[in-house]
Each structure stands twice: as structure tokens, then as C-alpha cells.
Amino acid sequence: MRRPGRGRADDPLDAAVEDRVRAVLSLGGVPYADLPDGVQQVRLRLLERAAKGQEAPRDVSAWAAVVASNLAMDWHRARRRQERLGERLASLRQENARDAADTRVLSMAVAQGLDQLPDQQRQVVVLRFYADLPVRDIAAELGVPEGTVKSRLHTAVRALRARLHEQEVV
Template sequence: MVDVRHARDVDPGRPSEVDFDGFYAAHIQSLTIQLYAYTGDLHSAQDVVQEAFCRALTRWERLSALDDPLAWVRRVAWNLATSQWRRARTAALFLRKHRVENVPEPGPDRVALAGALATLPARHRRVVILHYLADQSVRDIAHQLGVPEGTVKAWLHRGRAALAARLTETEDQA
């Protein structure tokens, strides 16, 4: 066992780190077995017991004065295990409610349209999407973009012409 006093003078009336080392060595195995029985997972039991002992170490001066410091460590370990179980249950409920749905892959026409839209200049693509996919009128688009209606009509015309050319190329290649 390593002496962690680091050349400090130890007051015999005050509990030392060596006392904690003995306490730890005497109780780590039995507490781990108890938590293993509670959690059903050895790794999880070891984690919560180690965490409980770490918390006890930082409070050892106060805890060593208790009648039963092991009761404090056990309670902390059980609380940690219960918290882990609650977090796992909450995560499982979330996953069950927000399950990924398998959506069929897009058809070739949709892929071709998305590819053709991606080749348009941003303003032409935007007005085509707003007009045909969002069902907005030319007047609404003009108001939203802050441009005259004639500009929106010109962008729509150019966007449709470019889309027709791209989609015709795609059909010819297929």
C-alpha cells in the first residue's frame, strides 16, 4: 500500500489517508458485490462504488467521525446506481418515441429534379421552389424578396427553362 501522506506530519488524533486506505480495502469488495446484485452489471457496479469512494475520500475527515462511514458510502453508491438506471430508462423511452423510421429512397425522378435544382443560380432556384413547392404566388414571392413582380416572373422563366434543359439531358442519358 502506498503512503499518501507525502512527508506531512500526521496528527495521531486526526484520521489520515492511511485510515481511508484501510477502510477502502476492507469494504470495496463487499460493496461491489452488493451493487452488482442491485445493478446486474459488474462494470456499472464497479463504477458507482469507485465514484462513491472518491466522494468519500474528499470528505474523509468528516465521514471518519461518523458511527458508520460505510453506510454513507453505500447510500451514495446506491443513489448513483439508481441515477444511472433512471438516465438509461429515460434514454430508452426517448429512443422508443423518436425511433428512426425507414423511409423509402427517392425515386430516379426526384433525384434528377434535386440535381437539376442544384445547378440553378440561387435566386432562380429560390423562386422556383417558392412558387412550385411552397405554392406561393408571384406577388407573394416579390413581396418576400423585395423585388418587382416582373423580376420574379423573369427568374421563374429562366429557372423553368434551365430545369427543362437539365431534365431533358438527364432523360437522354438514361
């Protein structure tokens, strides 16, 4: 059975490389349902290299296997972050009724405050405090200096704190 996208002249991954990428992802613990997305990520990174004018890797198969391995590690990191977030949320549910009510009020006020922040500030707050990414990783992902991330965080937190004091939530 032929898979969609295989054998096209403009496809940077041939069938054998695609199979190798699927195998590396699968052995790396990526669920079967996420394998097509992983293959597409590898394909996209190869196309991005070409778009940037970089030479194609000498051994596309080896390069693709390394990229697939890195993707599998990223998948596990993201899953662990989600689990930690789930654990934090579960611990909030275990608080007594009064604390839970206070927490809900605070959460709602913070959510409303986040909605009013400029996009760039909201983005760094969410990445730092909700996705639990370190400043250097946020800077790398956004393509900005660490100082810019720190400045945006500082400004956003100050604005959120002022809003919470205004509303007498804290």
C-alpha cells in the first residue's frame, strides 16, 4: 500500500528514509498516532535547510534519523511538562474549599489580566510560567535576546500585579 506523499519528485525524503524516520520515532517512544507528524517535521526541517540556502546533508538518512531522535526527545519533554502541569492542577484541587475558591478567583483575575497584555508579553508569561520554560529556551524559540524576554516578563508581571491589586484580589 502506497502512503500519501511517497514517491513525489519534490519530496526530500524517499520511502526508505521515511521508514527509517518512523522507526526511530517509534523506538523513541512516540505514539503510533503521532508518527506522521514526526515524519512531516523531519521533512519540514530538510526543506527549511534548503530554503535557507544550506547544502543538503551528505547522508540524508543519517541526518533524518538524528532529527527524528531529537524530535522523540522533544516529545517526551513536552509530555513531562504536561504531566507536571497536571500534577500542579491536581494539587490545587486538593486544597480546602476556601482556598480553592480563592484560587479560582485569583486564576480568573490572572486570566483576565493575561487577556489584556500585549501579545508579546502574554506569550513570554505563558511560556515561562505555564509551559515552565527557562528564559534562555524562550529566547531561543522566539529568536530574541534573553534580556528582551526578561524585560517583557518584568513588564508583564508588574502590569498583572497592579491589576490584581486594583481589583483587590491580592
